[in-house]
Amino acid sequence: MHASKYHINTLKEAPAEAEVKSHQLMTRAGMIRKAAGGIYTYMPLGLRILRKIENIVREEMDKAGAIELLMPVVQPAELWVESGRWEQYGAELLRIKDRHQRDFVLQPTSEEVITDIARNEIHSWRQLPLNFYHIQTKFRDERRPRFGLMRGREFTMKDAYSFDRDEASAQSSYDAMYDAYMRIFTRLGLTFRAVAADTGSIGGSRSHEFQVIADTGEDLIVYNPDTQYAANIELAEAACLIPQRGAATDALNKTSTPDAPKCELVAQQLGKPLSDTVKSIVLATDNPDDPAQATIWLLLLRGDHDLNEVKTSKLEGFENGYRFATEAEILDSFGCVPGYLGPINTIKPVTIIADRTVANMSNFICGANTEGFHYTGVNWGRDLPEAKVADLRNVVAGDPANDGGQLAIQRGIEVGHVFFLGDKYSKALNATFLETDGKPALLQMGCYGIGISRIAAAAIEQCHDEKGIIWPKSIAPFELVICPMGWHKSETVRNTAETLYQELKAQGVEVMLDDRDVRPGIMFADWELIGVPLRITIGDRGLKDGIVEIQARRQEAADKVAVADALQHALNLLNSL
Known part of the structure; x- marks a missing residue:
């Protein structure tokens, strides 16, 4: 393929809406419009x-x-x-x-x-x-x-x-x-x-x-x-991070926590680690026979953990879907606005499910169902009944793996x-x-x-740098590009490039010969942007010494190779990619 007979239309800038590299580079390289x-x-x-x-x-x-x-x-x-x-x-x-x-x-x-x-x-x-x-x-x-x-x-x-x-x-x-x-x-x-x-x-x-x-x-x-x-x-x-529940050593106290509707703020006010707090997430499942009678669920996670909604959807009772409870439903069940909710002294009965780690916590902190207050020193069995236990959270890096070691x-x-x-x-x-x-x-x-x-x-x-795309050889648009310097000015350059082009084609290489009348800097920038895995540069200066330059897209510098060895060197490089 000769570039002068192909359609190559690269852009210096990507469109403003292109947020990720693939969108930017495919547009700039003229691959999509x-x-x-x-x-x-x-x-x-x-x-x-x-x-x-x-x-x-x-x-x-x-x-x-x-x-x-x-x-x-x-x-x-x-x-x-x-x-x-x-x-x-x-x-x-x-x-x-x-x-x-x-x-x-x-x-x-x-x-x-x-x-x-x-x-x-x-x-x-x-x-x-x-x-x-x-x-x-x-x-x-x-x-x-x-x-x-x-x-x-x-x-x-x-x-x-x-x-x-x-x-x-x-x-x-x-x-x-x-x-x-x-x-x-x-x-x-x-x-x-x-x-x-x-x-x-x-x-x-x-x-x-x-x-x-x-x-x-x-x-x-x-x-x-x-x-x-x-x-x-x-x-x-997600495994339980507490092998055994500790003793209930702290007294239960209703503690003032003004302007602290998030666990991070509560931990900061009380000078406690975030891992001592428990967050409350209120969900609802609708009754198809009576939409006005939704079942309210309270899910408890450690303050530094996040709810896994896919796992939640597989819980018993959630087969027909669930939703986050409305503020009116929360007020009706807890008598309090979100941010200070907890499992102790709810106005109406709610089904409580504790994450595995929460189920083994002791002397923890949770909402008191009163705005501006949290309970400290909360313990299962003493201050609230044992809850249903399930895997509710997202894994975090460093969690223990079931097959040994730590998860990443x-x-x-x-x-x-x-x-x-x-x-x-x-x-x-x-x-x-x-x-x-x-x-x-x-x-x-x-x-x-x-x-x-x-x-x-x-x-x-996965495969790009500041210059452009770096295609794996198997899916690159072309495997190799020949860049002749001064194609329109030097018969020696033209003949050498054309001979090598035909030899590569005969070996089954998908090769592009760039015979456009453009400056070397533009030519190199185009092919680095497009991401062709291998480039051969041919110029009068190198040919005077009997060499061409061959450079893989991932290489920092080109190999100087004798013209007679160029074909085999290129084939060897391609086979190694």
Whole structure:
């Protein structure tokens, strides 16, 4: 490829709304152009990257036995009504009508369509197992699309769906996809972790996220540096930090704490560590038969800990959802405004759940249900009855790990997710097959997603410097660029560059020859911004000494190489990347 016949349009400045590096650099490098909020055109350089990601994904999915098809972007609403997600999915599901006023959706995912295919195409146990996948445009109507391809509305995704006879074989299909994902992200050249995760709105009972490690990631990953354990913070189990409850040595006192509605302020006023305080979080669960009669819950966490809302949603009694209690409900149950609430002497009975660590605290501080006052010297059993105990909090770095050692936390960007669904969708859509006994049985399903376009952004968040992008070789738009100095002025430079260009092409290298009439500084800046892994610089000055310069994008200085050795040296460097 010659640059003069290609479309290269870099920018010095990123748009003002570009908050993260991937958005800034992809825009400046001419890889994407905004069409509307969260909707982008993939320009030639950007499309090359996406296609390379797709090819790796496709090769590994085919190797794992998955079969490619292509499902529509526009899906009939009837299937979503049948699954129950027409109402459940929420505002991110873009609902549209055709000219006949029939309802459709722009697909955010394809569980309904693929299950409809399965119930019409799979009839016998002899056809199983099956795994279908496609790489297709998705649309989710994000309230606030941001971060470029990291959180857009329209994006490219690979989603696969497995169908099995029973749970055991479905788990084998899940394991095969997990292994395929490990190979995919290894081939992409990214530093990543596979972490246990919550199943979320997709549903199911087993789930792993594949997280690209990056300081700008929105997700927190909890891991044990000494073992293979890793989990999303939403799922990571938080151990009790107090092995044994201490004796009740302090007297219970109602202590004045004016203008201290937060645990931090209380601890500061009383000269106590924040870990001696207990915070109160009031939740409500609504009664569907009587909306006016909500159940009030009081959750207790240590003052320096945060509530994990995913864990909370899985508590007994919270199966149908929960919400934070209104101020009127709090006043009705506690007789006090938020900020001074506690479990002692509530006006009405409330169900109290204590985090594991709180359940072993002694002589602690909590709200007194009187504005401007807290209780000190609070002890279980003596001052208030023992509470229900549950894991309510987020893990923090340094917490003990269940498998030994201490837990650490790092940030990641979710780029892949695998779920075991069981019969969640096959039951809703009555997708059955005939078993060996001739009786119908529900198909057991798994689903497996990879954010193709998000991988491109995540790779940049992980691999960049002050000059621009540093692509892993496997997904770079070009593997190597030849930068001839004075292409239009020196026949020697042109001939040397063209010869090396043809030799590299013959070796299967994806090479760009920059024959544009631009200054060397501009040429170098463009390719450093674009992030091509290897650059060969050819100029009259070097050729007089019989050398060219070869520099990997991550190298600080170029290697001076004899012209005769340039091809092999470049190939060796590429193989090492």
